[in-house]
Amino acid sequence: MNTGVLLKAPPDESSAPADSRRKIGRSNGRVIIYAVLTVAAILWVLPVWWTVIDASKSTSDFFAHPFYDLPHEFNLFSNIATAWTNASLGSGFINSILYGVVGAGASVAIASLASYAIVVLRIRGGFTIFLIVFSGTVFPLQMYIVPLFKMYNSLGLYDTRIGLFLFYTAVSVPFCTLVLRGFYSTVPREYREAALVDGVSEARILGKIYVPLSRSAVLVLFLFQFTWIWNDLLFGIVLSASPSVRPVMASLSSLLGVYAGSSLPVVLSGALIAASPTLFLFFGLRRFFVQGLTLVARRG
Amino acid sequence: MRHDQPSQKRRAKDLGRSYGIVFTKVARRVHRSPKVMKEPAAGSVRAAGRSPDNSHERAVREGRRRRRRRHLSAYYYVVPAVILVVGMFWYSIIVTIEISFTNSNGLSSPHFAGFANYSAILHDSALSTNVANTLIWAVAMVLLPAGIGLIAAIMVHGKRGGDLFRSVFYVPYAIGFVTTGVIWSFLFGNNGLSELFGALGLHSLASVQWLNEVPLNTYSMIIASTWQTMGVDMLLFLVGLGTIDRAVIEAASLDGASGWRMFRHMTFPLLTPMTRVIVAISIVNALQAFNIIWVMTQGGPYGSSSTFAVWTYQESFELFKMGYGAAISVVLTLFVLIVSFGYLRRSLKEATA
Numbered sequence: 001m002n003t004g005v006l007l008k009a010p011p012d013e014s015s016a017p018a019d020s021r022r023k024i025g026r027s028n029g030r031v032i033i034y035a036v037l038t039v040a041a042i043l044w045v046l047p048v049w050w051t052v053i054d055a056s057k058s059t060s061d062f063f064a065h066p067f068y069d070l071p072h073e074f075n076l077f078s079n080i081a082t083a084w085t086n087a088s089l090g091s092g093f094i095n096s097i098l099y100g101v102v103g104a105g106a107s108v109a110i111a112s113l114a115s116y117a118i119v120v121l122r123i124r125g126g127f128t129i130f131l132i133v134f135s136g137t138v139f140p141l142q143m144y145i146v147p148l149f150k151m152y153n154s155l156g157l158y159d160t161r162i163g164l165f166l167f168y169t170a171v172s173v174p175f176c177t178l179v180l181r182g183f184y185s186t187v188p189r190e191y192r193e194a195a196l197v198d199g200v201s202e203a204r205i206l207g208k209i210y211v212p213l214s215r216s217a218v219l220v221l222f223l224f225q226f227t228w229i230w231n232d233l234l235f236g237i238v239l240s241a242s243p244s245v246r247p248v249m250a251s252l253s254s255l256l257g258v259y260a261g262s263s264l265p266v267v268l269s270g271a272l273i274a275a276s277p278t279l280f281l282f283f284g285l286r287r288f289f290v291q292g293l294t295l296v297a298r299r300g
Numbered sequence: 301m302r303h304d305q306p307s308q309k310r311r312a313k314d315l316g317r318s319y320g321i322v323f324t325k326v327a328r329r330v331h332r333s334p335k336v337m338k339e340p341a342a343g344s345v346r347a348a349g350r351s352p353d354n355s356h357e358r359a360v361r362e363g364r365r366r367r368r369r370r371h372l373s374a375y376y377y378v379v380p381a382v383i384l385v386v387g388m389f390w391y392s393i394i395v396t397i398e399i400s401f402t403n404s405n406g407l408s409s410p411h412f413a414g415f416a417n418y419s420a421i422l423h424d425s426a427l428s429t430n431v432a433n434t435l436i437w438a439v440a441m442v443l444l445p446a447g448i449g450l451i452a453a454i455m456v457h458g459k460r461g462g463d464l465f466r467s468v469f470y471v472p473y474a475i476g477f478v479t480t481g482v483i484w485s486f487l488f489g490n491n492g493l494s495e496l497f498g499a500l501g502l503h504s505l506a507s508v509q510w511l512n513e514v515p516l517n518t519y520s521m522i523i524a525s526t527w528q529t530m531g532v533d534m535l536l537f538l539v540g541l542g543t544i545d546r547a548v549i550e551a552a553s554l555d556g557a558s559g560w561r562m563f564r565h566m567t568f569p570l571l572t573p574m575t576r577v578i579v580a581i582s583i584v585n586a587l588q589a590f591n592i593i594w595v596m597t598q599g600g601p602y603g604s605s606s607t608f609a610v611w612t613y614q615e616s617f618e619l620f621k622m623g624y625g626a627a628i629s630v631v632l633t634l635f636v637l638i639v640s641f642g643y644l645r646r647s648l649k650e651a652t653a
Contacts, residue, residue: 029559033455040452041468047527048471051483066495067486110380117377129378136385139393140588140636142612142629146622147395148388170384177381202374231476233591238617249478253595256482264486271482275475282474283467290535 055079055268062265079269083255088243089270092251095161096230097277099247103168104225108218110169111176116206119185120192130181136174145238152239159240164247167235172225179221183214220288227278248274400627405620417627426603426611433518434587434607434635440519441586444526446578449533450571454563456534457541466538470531477528481595484524485511488596511597514604521605525592529585533578540574541567580643587636608632 054067056076065072084090114133118126148167149158157163187210195205211218229247236250243251252274259267282289400417404410421427452469456462472480487493488510498506510520544567552566568575590609593599599606599614606614608628616625 033459034461037452037455037465041465044468044472044527044531047483047487048475050487054486062491066499067491068496068499110384113377114381117374121374121377123374123378129382132390133378133381133385136389138637138640139389140609140629140633142588142590142609143396143633144389144392145613146399146616146626146629147392149617150395150622151391166384167388170388173381173384227476231478231591233478233594234613238613249476249591252478252482256485256595260485260489264489264491267482268486271479274482275479278476279471279474282470286467290539 051268051271055265055272057265059263059265062263075265076269079263079266080273082263082266083259083270083273087251087255087259087266087270088246089248089251089255089273091243092246092248093273095164095245096248098161099164099168100226100229100277102165103172103229104222106165106169107172107176107225108180108221111173111180111221112206112211112218114173114177115180115184116202116210119181120187120189120206120210121202130177133177134174136171137178141171141234145234148235149238157239159242159245161245163239164235164245167239168229168232171235172228176221176225179217180214183217184210187213216288216291219285220291223281223285223288227281230278396626396629399623400630402623404623404626407620410623413623417624418631420624421627421631426606429603430606430608430611433605434589436515436518437522437586437589437607438583440522441525441529441582441589442579444522445529446533446582448526449530449578450537450575452530452534453537453541454567457538466531466535469534472528473531475528477591478595480524480528481592484520484527484592485596488520488524511605512601517597517601517605521592521596524596525589528592529582533582536574536578537571540571543574544570576643580640583639584636584643587632587639608635 050067053069053071054062056074056079057071058073058075061072061075084093111133114129117123118130123129152158152163157166191209191213192205195209200208231249232247233249233253236247237253240246240250252270255270256267259270399410401413401415402410403413403416452465456465459465475483493510494506494508497503508516511517548570549562549566552562557566588609589607590613593605593607593610594613597605599610603611609632612625612629612632614625615621615628
């Protein structure tokens with residue numbers, strides 16, 4: 001109890017001024033740090049601010065005045081309406097919500113089953129199977145575009161929602177398996193033993209014991225995979241062509257191509273639409289995202 | 301996990317032997333793998349009441365049969381994952397390598413072309429630009445987002461109001477790559493920052509064509525990318541800082557360490573595991589940089605801002621030289637695998653531990 005007191009240096013006349021000098025130095029440092037952080041924060045916020053105000057301008061207003069001026073009339077909703085309907089961002093938005101929810105959900109479920117078999121049921125060759133599944137995260141995605149394009153064409157999956165849903169599920173499974181495998185191995189085996197004695201089936205044990213106990217990991221994985229799918233551009237443009245199938249980022253990218261010269265405010269309002277779900281998720285569930293980042297970090 | 305496999309093999313061998321031996325073996329293994337014990341035990345509970353010797357034998361046999369059945373059905377659990385990954389990704393890898401040795405162009409039927417595509421890459425005038433840009437991206441993504449992220453993490457760590465700054469730096473990450481590309485296309489375009497520089501009297505900056513001048517276009521996109529990813533790197537470093545034992549830092553500060561010395565000799569070395577992860581992720585992502593470039597310049601003008609990922613896409617889907625595009629993606633893959641080798645080996649070691 002007294003060790004803290006014992007370790008402290010005995011009070012000393014000369015230390016007082018030195019101490020206060022250090023304190024002043026430290027508070028100066030603090031002021032500098034806050035100043036630097038504030039400047040950086042302004043630099044980080046300004047692009048968002050400009051996007052919001054310019055997305056609210058009418059096209060003529062945008063071209064008549066500098067971009068950093070406040071809008072003279074509030075046109076945000078009509079810009080959003082234009083981007084949503086005329087530029088088919090709306091269908092992309094709905095498609096991507098669908099791909100994100102179904103793809104992330106399916107991949108978490110599939111990875112959950114695989115992890116359960118590998119670490120809980122301890123199937124023979126389980127580690128090899130894990131390596132096979134995990135290998136899906138190792139190669140750069142560019143390796144997949146040409147064969148998938150050809151395969152999708154020959155199987156009639158090209159430019160279909162099912163095709164994109166299958167791809168997004170497949171691409172999310174390996175990482176989910178890596179994480180859930182880790183989580184399921186920490187669940188005490190006695191829970192399963194007890195449930196088995198009571199005659200509970202394996203599938204119910206997975207659903208009623210393992211998934212609830214790994215709730216935070218499952219939620220984080222869902223959010224991360226949803227975000228990944230939402231932000232995908234490459235496979236959206238490789239595996240689909242029509243607006244009724246294309247995901248949101250492919251629509252946004254073509255919106256930029258079509259409207260950049262004629263009406264930038266429409267493009268910027270489209271950017272706001274495309275960013276809104278992930279912004280909402282990140283700030284609504286920020287705690288989970290920080291947890292998720294530690295999962296990603298642990299991946300290394 | 302691994303040490304479990306030989307025991308399962310042994311169990312299979314035991315099947316032919318008399319139950320007595322099996323049972324002692326099983327019993328010996330109980331402390332390691334309680335699952336092995338449980339099934340015969342459960343069987344014998346159910347069989348209680350019958351004549352002792354007979355019921356015991358039957359119980360063991362029944363347990364074995366059930367175990368085998370369960371064992372087989374357990375494989376159904378991994379089927380969807382394996383089919384998806386093997387059917388989509390392994391298949392694609394093999395086909396990509398195969399296509400890279402053909403003159404596939406999406407029109408006529410492809411013929412075997414040997415290493416023609418690979419030697420064509422070496423003689424392609426676009427090679428040097430793509431290599432240079434890809435390397436610039438890799439170096440810049442480590443120095444800028446990760447470097448600034450480290451500084452920001454140390455500044456924000458444990459400060460009052462740190463949460464506010466954290467959120468602000470994090471917003472662009474939530475916005476996503478493509479949207480970031482759209483926003484910065486606007487800012488680097490004619491109606492963007494040049495108006496601001498003109499108003500501020502910086503006329504030399506006002507006339508700059510940020511996305512059309514070489515090599516400025518690559519640097520401009522790196523700025524956009526830094527804006528987007530710095531926040532995540534900062535958060536990862538903050539996670540790393542959170543794991544550092546406070547007592548170690550306090551001890552060092554009692555010994556008179558502070559400021560730069562504290563960082564150089566205490567904080568930074570203690571952050572090494574996290575730094576390694578962030579550097580590896582940054583390089584691997586930078587080597588595959590596609591989204592922001594595709595949105596902002598499509599690799600142009602005249603391929604001047606292209607990288608390997610953009611190059612592959614353009615050869616395959618704009619020029620329909622799929623064989624050539626596949627060969628480029630194989631080369632890119634080799635680079636990525638070399639960079640991520642050490643990192644992967646470590647993560648696999650952790651996964652097996």
